[in-house]
Amino acid sequence: MLFHLTPLDAWLEHPDRPYTTASLAAEGFIHCSPDEETLLSVANQHFATAPGPLMALLIDEDALDSPVRWEPASDRGGELFPHVYGPVNRSAVAGMLEVVRDPDGRWAKLAAWS
Template sequence: MTTLIYKIAPRALWREAEARGTFAGAPVDLADGYIHFSTAAQVRETAAKHFSGQDDLVLVAVDAEGLGAALKWEVSRGGALFPHLYAPLDPAAALWVKPLPLGADGAHIFPELDI
């Protein structure tokens, strides 16, 4: 079974990573020393908490098992385990990349996610 995890990123930053062939992370990832991911159950709260009001974002889906030992599940918000990647991400590992637009109510509009 595939366990999908999700990365929210500014569209321009993700496009640069695709062109370079590596995604080192957003500024918060670089500051923390790992790339932050969320599960399907966590990603909406992540968007509301850390990306409120931000437009022109993408949602990137990645197979957690494909990331190997560099992916660690660590306690974070509310005691929940969050996936953290301690390595650059190859953009080719993305199963899909979809827009994450803002709705009229200011909340992000998510595509259907595998939970």
């Protein structure tokens, strides 16, 4: 399972189309994380001031219509991250969880979205 951070509004914007991001247009791929721990670290690094709700899409790599490449991230010490080279077909999204802040305001856990 791949994890992708997105504001809820971005996910809901065009429900009848495959999901895309600004990074797909600018960089040629959609950023994902390999696991929950990494996703939370990325959330705190890149979405620290995001107002929320911030969501984690759970993407089934085998169900994607677009290719995935595992590549090093320059801002994370060369750690390998999955990059989706094309839109995400919504049928590949196996679930969605809300990213929840702790009392100190840091993104701390994933929880069922209500």
